[in-house]
Amino acid sequence: MAYETMPPEWAPQSWLWIGFPHLAQEWPGFLDAAQRQIAAFANAVADSGQEVRLVVRDEANAARAAQLVSEKVRLERHIYGDIWLRDTGPLVRSDGTALRPAFNGWGDKYQMAGDETIGDDLAQSADLPVETADYVLEGGAIDGDGTGLVVTTQQCLLNPNRNPSMSADDIEAALAADLGFDRVLWLGEGLINDHTDGHVDNLARFVGENRLAVPEASGHDDPNEAIYADARYRAESFGVEVVTIPSPGLILRDGAIEPASYVNFAITTPAVIVPTFGSDQDEAGVAAIAELFPDRATIGLPADAVLAGGGGFHCASQQMPQFP
Numbered sequence: 001m002a003y004e005t006m007p008p009e010w011a012p013q014s015w016l017w018i019g020f021p022h023l024a025q026e027w028p029g030f031l032d033a034a035q036r037q038i039a040a041f042a043n044a045v046a047d048s049g050q051e052v053r054l055v056v057r058d059e060a061n062a063a064r065a066a067q068l069v070s071e072k073v074r075l076e077r078h079i080y081g082d083i084w085l086r087d088t089g090p091l092v093r094s095d096g097t098a099l100r101p102a103f104n105g106w107g108d109k110y111q112m113a114g115d116e117t118i119g120d121d122l123a124q125s126a127d128l129p130v131e132t133a134d135y136v137l138e139g140g141a142i143d144g145d146g147t148g149l150v151v152t153t154q155q156c157l158l159n160p161n162r163n164p165s166m167s168a169d170d171i172e173a174a175l176a177a178d179l180g181f182d183r184v185l186w187l188g189e190g191l192i193n194d195h196t197d198g199h200v201d202n203l204a205r206f207v208g209e210n211r212l213a214v215p216e217a218s219g220h221d222d223p224n225e226a227i228y229a230d231a232r233y234r235a236e237s238f239g240v241e242v243v244t245i246p247s248p249g250l251i252l253r254d255g256a257i258e259p260a261s262y263v264n265f266a267i268t269t270p271a272v273i274v275p276t277f278g279s280d281q282d283e284a285g286v287a288a289i290a291e292l293f294p295d296r297a298t299i300g301l302p303a304d305a306v307l308a309g310g311g312g313f314h315c316a317s318q319q320m321p322q323f324p
Helices: 031-047 059-068 118-125 168-179 225-238 282-292
Strands: 013-019 051-056 073-077 098-102 130-136 149-153 183-187 205-208 211-216 241-246 271-276 297-302 317-321
Touching (some): 013 031, 031 059, 031 073, 031 271, 031 297, 051 059, 059 073, 098 118, 098 168, 118 130, 130 168, 168 183, 183 225, 211 225, 241 282, 271 282, 282 297
Parallel strands (some): 013 051, 051 073, 098 130, 149 183, 271 297
Antiparallel strands (some): 205 211
């Protein structure tokens, strides 16, 4: 049975789920700041006029969140491990059903109780019928334009730590059968030191039909210069229009390269929320994304503490499409 494709992220949404940090060991020295930055993200979306459901784990976590968010933000309690609901949450299809693929902790690297069940829990809370799949797929590994075209990376979906018995043809067939993606744009590597093995939502995002935003290097010390150039080449060779936006450039934490990216923006019905990192390129990055979404307010918010836990605003959120 083939399904209509997933609605693109810029399609009307009913609400946005956002995960709230709760594990001190995941953000050593940064938990308080990460909570404040996620709360600011939730508040910005709520202030723009869209419903926000901030997912909290327990009573203490809910109490902390309530201190930081406005009354416009709804708290929703569920058991979850990591906050990256983009990867563990339900993939909602345009027929009003949800797909929950298998999940193995990003290639058996980060196993946390609740991450295998939160997708079903969120779908059920939204009264969505849920179908499961036996192959591993995280939502941040794919990005679609609403026409059946999807972009992903070879580093992630062809990684032997996900589905070692599946070929590229097998994966394309699964994406077509379960999510309606009948054309797959394969990019190569994701960003250096990306914990997810190169999720595409940190590298390239569709901003319109057949229109892909890809960063360009900010200076010759940009560690991802060759990766950006390769992504642009592959996309243009595939026949996709590429628009370039600035990269944050070289961002270090304790001497290690951070996978910082403005591409990890979250699109909502009234707004686009862009992560910033204290880079000289922050203002230009937010401005470039604003030009791509003239019908929405574009808001840049600090996300360096969120990134310390391995992700960004897009990673921490999952939209609920609006259905008649």
